[in-house]
Amino acid sequence: MLKYKALRGTQDILPEEMPLWRQLEEMVGRKMKFYNYREIATPTFEHTGLFVHSTGADTEIVEKQMYTFLDKGGRSLTLRPEGTPPVVRTYIEHSLGMKKPLQKLFYIGSMYRQENPQAGRLRQFHQFGAEAIGSIAPALDAEIIALFLDICEDLGLKELSLQLGSIGCPGCRSPYREKLLGFFADKDDLLCDDCKQRHQRNPLRILDCKNPSCRRITEDAPSMLDYLCDDCGPHFQELKAHLDALDIHYQINRRLVRGLDYYTKTIFEVVSPQLGAQDALGGGGRYDGLVEELGAKPTPAVGFAAGIERILLAMEKENCPSPEPCHPKVYVASMGEEAKRLAVRLLQKLRTQMVSADTDYLDRSLKSQMRAANNLKVEYTVIIGQEELNKGKALVRNMRSSQQEEVGIEKLCDYLVEVLNQNQ
Ligand SMILES: [Zn+2]
Ligand SMILES: [Zn+2]
CATH class of the missing domain: 3.30.930.10 (Bira Bifunctional Protein; Domain 2)
Structure with missing residues (x-):
């Protein structure tokens, strides 16, 4: 509950x-x-x-x-x-x-x-x-x-x-109001309870009533347009x-x-x-x-x-077009403590360079991190594992073409900014 x-x-x-x-x-x-x-x-x-x-x-x-x-x-x-x-x-x-x-x-x-x-x-x-x-x-x-x-x-x-x-x-409405009062004078019984009440105070409101019986009666009512x-x-x-x-x-x-x-x-x-x-x-x-x-x-x-x-x-x-949902451009997948620290630093750098990016905070396996990247529909995934780390590099995967490239850790941010700009 x-x-x-x-x-x-x-x-x-x-x-x-x-x-x-x-x-x-x-x-x-x-x-x-x-x-x-x-x-x-x-x-x-x-x-x-x-x-x-x-x-x-x-x-x-x-x-x-x-x-x-x-x-x-x-x-x-x-x-x-x-x-x-x-x-x-x-x-x-x-x-x-x-x-x-x-x-x-x-x-x-x-x-x-x-x-x-x-x-x-x-x-x-x-x-x-x-x-x-x-x-x-x-x-x-x-x-x-x-x-x-x-x-x-x-x-x-x-x-x-x-x-x-x-x-x-107000000048032309008051004679019209009199006309309307006259019109409704003998129809009080046919009006809904609300209209019976508003009849004397504000007969114009009867014209706005959604009650079917009131609607029928008002069809022949005089119109303001004839009294302007x-x-x-x-x-x-x-x-x-x-x-x-x-x-x-x-x-x-x-x-x-x-x-x-x-x-x-x-x-x-x-x-x-x-x-x-x-x-x-x-x-x-x-x-x-x-x-x-x-x-x-x-x-x-x-x-x-x-x-x-x-x-x-x-x-x-009417099936009007709705806007495309927004996706981050980059996902940073990482394995291990050291890689995670690098990932977090790269994320922040990308964001200050106006690149939307996200990473894993659930301690998931590399495989499910890749799945998450897929679901997010990012354009690039950066993979920082121990093997790459030892070489001072990371893998950058183009999610559309599935092509991967090794890029030096220090150059990652500039590299991503550049390829994303080229794609635009
Ligand atoms: Zn007037
Ligand atoms: Zn009514």
Whole structure:
């Protein structure tokens, strides 16, 4: 019996899986650089109020999913369930807006939500995201979307669909909200328990409900897109024109709402048909009111967040190429105390010369050391036995051609560096 197991909804990343994660992170970092987004890191926990006031008290995340606890000082703290509120908090706290009128930032990190674990949905999961704070330009919305899709494409994902909508602004959303309330007025009995409760407070959330009965009812519900004001309507048109110019295909989703309160105008989701029910790889939108909501002067902004576990799952389903595993280049096999000391010295010399190398620490026979070298898929094995030692030499075996050569002990390191360079 195992004494301890990883908590439900958490997951270990094993050495075999790590290269894939590193490749993804590297690719994200590289793309972000091309679009001039700079990396930022924020703490994993924050004051609970930050999320209540930004993500929204009525949202599923804040109502049901946050890991909230009191610290020893009696303060209520929360493990971040999403990346946007901490980034905006940082933006305000460090007056980043004074340093640059438009801040383009990105992050990669772990997030925490107490959900029912299922495929691609974990309690500790990882996201990367970008936030562009300081401009209302629809071209910036288009850039954020293009950036997200560009990263997915680079990772090898092909079968994606971009769901696009607009959630309006407080000005046009309130008449729409009235319309929606009217629409649901005589349908209360047909709604699920959650929706019955959220009906009065936030009828828009019903559109996001996954319950089949709720979904059926909302099919004929009025759409926000028909109620956009003179500001939000043209903004949406302009965004679509930019996406057309970029040859980015999108589906207008008339009932798209995102499970977060701060969105205004543009909202979008990137969906993979490979993933079944949990099909969103990520999404985002505009949040023009959030900076002001958190206490600074009104500043428009737009961003996205993408789920790394979901993306890796989609990559697996689409058979995207995964990186070659890393192998050391040299294995040093040795027999006897004196040879071992030489082996250890050679190892260290190789490593300082930027050659990856390893040896045996299990006191195994020469035969099983050779087997270990084979399994490690090294390019060269150095064999230092008593016989060679007496001659002041060692055997260097090319593992691909099986050719062996005697090389003087003192010249070993230079010799290996040279042949490895030639092979590259
Ligand atoms: Zn509006
Ligand atoms: Zn419902």
